[in-house]
Ligand code: SF4
């Protein structure tokens with residue numbers, strides 16, 4: 001592990017609200033996108049001339065296109081309710097990581113350019129013109145927001161800082177100030193079809209290997225089909241599921257579930273990515289371009305339904321946005337919800353008696369569940385509000401004997417982000433990632449100490465990647481992190497039931 | 501118009517001017533909120549799956565400040581008391597604009613009890629609390645702007661001048677009522693030349709003019725916040741982005 005040049009909080013099991021420490025993480029900034037990263041997704045290669053004016057013009061355009069932004073710019077009363085709710089503030093004490101202060105970085109420019117008070121009184125009205133200095137703050141602090149929406153839960157007006165940071169990033173991109181991590185990845189997914197730039201041959205190899213491996217281990221010919229025309233189900237999984245741990249164990253879990261259900265399914269090499277970083281950079285158009293590949297693949301393969309794997313932001317895009325972005329779904333079987341989450345599919349199968357499960361296979365585990373922010377606060381599963389909390393938990397209870405909850409202020413709609421969402425899962429932002437996980441780390445530590453928890457299940461590729469990377473900095477074993485469908489996978493008795 | 505003093509003409513003009521400015525600016529802001537599109541579905545979930553459910557959620561936010569309650573109990577208490585007291589005070593003031601006075605308004609001036617006046621006192625106390633919290637809590641101090649202290653002070657002074665008129669420097673209530681009723685019925689009469697009343701009125705006019713250009717627009721904004729007003733029916737009903745290119 002590389003040595004960190006900052007201190008990591010001690011584990012006490014307690015989440016403490018720090019005193020403010022101005023400028024504590026002002027130095028944490030993303031790497032700048034290279035010219036081709038920007039142009040690859042339709043943005044200017046580098047900073048445009050008159051970028052200050054252009055940025056303000058773009059803000060004006062967005063104020064006319066997004067009700068959220070327009071209303072949020074006016075309505076904040078600075079009540080302070082959100083100030084202690086952001087994991088990045090809790091982890092760093094930097095006051096600009098208080099959600100309202102983060103919004104103010106944009107609001108001050110809004111006031112200066114779009115309100116009479118700001119135009120007339122300037123500073124006195126809390127207004128400031130766009131400048132190098134302001135852009136510098138934007139670049140730091142709008143990349144210290146994982147767009148987790150925790151702040152919006154506690155705001156009397158539902159002000160969602162995620163909307164503000166998305167708008168800020170869109171403005172930055174529009175004047176040629178791009179973030180390398182997101183823009184480079186978006187370039188790959190829009191050309192190759194996944195965030196990793198994984199070509200079809202490599203994907204085919206991986207799936208073949210998985211088939212052999214699973215057969216060796218279980219004695220059952222569980223398939224991992226690729227590009228099968230006429231399959232019933234198109235599975236869209238985050239590309240991390242194809243190669244890293246514990247994601248891959250989750251993918252194996254989906255495959256076993258499909259095998260037992262007896263449905264024909266396929267992965268698409270053209271649309272081999274569930275993630276959609278278009279959301280992180282606030283670009284409707286980019287998000288639509290990325291999502292479009294999935295619609296095209298589903299049509300091309302002639303599937304009846306689309307089921308998606310474990311990923312948080314991608315489930316938000318799929319559940320909340322796909323219908324708008326790439327609907328209507330007139331070519332799919334109307335019998336099914338589009339999209340269906342794999343957890344919905346698995347639980348339904350379990351409840352209909354379609355899976356034979358041996359819970360004791362997970363007996364050495366005491367499991368807790370981390371609600372991913374985008375699943376918790378930006379989507380739903382099932383047909384009742386809150387299904388996104390209950391369905392994964394019911395799946396866990398069906399496959400494990402030992403399940404316990406973390407502190408109630410850190411789960412369900414109050415869940416804390418893993419610290420790596422929103423396009424921050426990149427090495428140069430490691431300080432904010434490590435500090436941002438602190439509330440979750442403390443809550444996890446508490447149940448490990450008090451209730452003997454040794455496994456934290458997650459349903460998001462970013463959460464899993466972030467946790468396995470940063471939790472060890474606190475002294476956790478990275479094996480504590482598990483995929484939901486890894487637990488399912490371990491409990492399934494293959495060939496136990498005919499498909500339903 | 502005959503028989504109006506110079507002072508009255510000035511104040512009558514100020515009142516109508518301020519009120520008109522308020523209406524135009526407030527409505528144009530709200531119109532802006534209403535017509536700006538929502539490209540995507542973004543309710544903060546878990547969210548209601550029906551419009552009726554959303555109405556319930558909104559009623560909770562508007563009448564009980566549910567989200568603020570989740571966020572901070574003390575701020576909730578201060579804010580809630582302030583708004584409740586303000587509502588009672590405003591209700592009491594309707595007696596200056598209505599004749600005959602309806603029962604709920606009359607109750608606010610119930611002889612001997614004077615709930616409307618006591619509400620004014622509670623309101624001032626809540627404002628003092630909200631003001632001091634801005635100085636005490638380091639996080640809240642950091643985010644507080646001049647505008648935040650200004651508005652608390654302004655409303656506080658309005659309350660104070662009002663309460664003073666009741667308890668210390670008594671005002672000729674009948675004359676005030678004649679003046680306000682005159683304004684309301686578009687038959688303006690002379691303003692009582694009472695300095696306390698004139699100060700009170702001037703402060704109110706300042707507030708009315710300032711309102712639509714300030715954070716007080718939360719009064720309108722709360723009804724248009726997509727994270728609260730949208731129904732969670734993303735899979736069932738296709739939400740269309742009017743400006744999508746494809
Ligand atoms: S909770 Fe909402 S209104 Fe209060 S300070 Fe935060 S963003 Fe502003």
Ligand code: SF4
Pocket residue numbers: 085086087088097098099102144145146147148149150151152160161162417
């Ligand atoms: S969306 Fe999440 S990361 Fe961003 S300001 Fe709000 S709480 Fe913090």
